[in-house]
Amino acid sequence: MLSYRKPAPGPGLELTDTPAPGDPGPDEVLVSVQAVGICGSDLHVLEWDGGYEFMVPHLPVTLGHEFAGIVARTGEGVSHVSAGDRVTVWPSSPCGVCQACRDGVAQNCSDKRTLGLYTDGAFAPQVLCRANGAFPLPADLDFEIGALTEPLCVGHRAVAVGGVGQGDRVLVLGPGTIGQAIAIFARDAGAAAVAVAGYDDRARLQACADLGFTTTYDLAQEGDRAAMERDFSGADVIFEATGRAVSVTDGLSLLRTEGVLVMTGIHSRNVTFAPTDFVRRKLQIRGSHGSRKSDWEAVIAKLRADGPSLRPMITHRLGLHDIASGFDLARQRVASKVMVFPQDTGPEQEADR
Ligand SMILES: [Zn+2]
Ligand SMILES: [Zn+2]
Structure with missing residues (x-):
């Protein structure tokens, strides 16, 4: 599948073909990504201007952590969402077993493995996620608004x-x-x-x-x-x-x-x-950095009440094949949020199918 990745330390990202993720393991879900935003942190990772050295041992890695999609498959032990559900995903949901998690301060989890920084993220048609990070979206909310949940x-x-x-x-x-x-x-x-x-x-x-x-x-x-x-x-x-x-x-x-x-x-x-x-x-x-479960619940409640009022945050929309130009727009600050649609992989990829 087409993925936009950080191949190695140093400036640059590449759009490349990677194997699709396998079946979800226990407490995991496979999500078909419908919309994903380009974040300021993705620009830092592109430019490699300091602050993201922690990624080095995990490279190559597919970026993308602000997204919404449809649950494609669920692993063993997952009951709060099922295939076909519309979800947004907390990319750094806690592990549940480290000391901080056991002490009730899950926001300080030492094993967050943030999607799109530590493990493959959502600049791809599919992404494998921790199930506890998947939050159902209100039924009538569109995916691009759902993808704003994380920021x-x-x-x-x-x-x-x-x-x-x-x-x-x-x-x-x-x-x-x-x-x-x-x-x-x-x-x-x-x-x-x-x-x-x-x-x-x-x-x-x-x-x-x-x-x-x-x-x-x-x-x-x-x-x-x-x-x-x-x-x-x-x-x-x-x-x-x-x-x-x-x-x-x-x-x-x-x-x-x-x-x-x-x-x-x-x-x-x-x-x-x-x-x-x-x-x-x-x-x-x-x-202040990141968020807590209570923020996810509060923000989704806001989206249910008046999600569409937030649409002016999104100024540009592109298919995954065009993502590099989305990064250019964001980098030059001619765009506010650039939203990428990973199921749109471009005319060539569609002809291949
Ligand atoms: Zn972000
Ligand atoms: Zn933890």
Whole structure:
């Protein structure tokens, strides 16, 4: 089957033919992938700019971890889903047997084996998954919205980590999918004002506007930085979703006394900030990464209620044979979420069948 993979350490990915996965083992499910998003982390893995060295022993590996599809087959012991069910999959669902899992902190599982980073992921027509990661989707929800569940969960978790509450003024630095997800759940948490800032990032700021976030700043535009500083100095909670060190210093400088900066970006450089000011203003920096089962349940409930309202997050759609151009669009930031449809493997592959 056609798969988009990381063949070896170093920059680059390749679209290649790989053997289809075998039958699911105990507590596994085989999923026919119907829609899969290209994530910022996939771009880091393509560029190989630091932070993903942990993948080396697992290469080659098929990428793709934000997806939805149809259960094709289930392994022994799987009862909560069956063949034909529409599902989305938590790519880093816990193992259930390590110390952290046994201690009830499954979010810190030491054997998550994230699909699309440690084991073959969803940039392929089929993917083998841990069954406990498969969550049924609402019947009338389409697959591309279902495929947003994973990044939405990351945003949902970050908002919980930030403790966003009623009336808060919230600034999100970074208008990508995670930034958008954070803005959505900060609004749901009752924030009085939610704004999103980017740098030379027109398409993704437009996606934010289309999601109803009318206050956006493009810091590459004359006057926008001053406007952001005027409107959001003294913010209660600021989120960094850029992976750029400058966002951390910007965020800390704008927070109110005792304000909270939540970091969600993957950084390839170290960050410096003025510790004395940090201490005197009693600021906090919190890290948020991944999600928990409770986030999956909450996000799927939101999708059931108003999933289609999130469609502006998706700006481009392509078949698997075209995935490299989707990566280009995402890399140049002319796209917000690029959705790939792996059952569309292109005219040549179809002729082969
Ligand atoms: Zn992702
Ligand atoms: Zn575990």
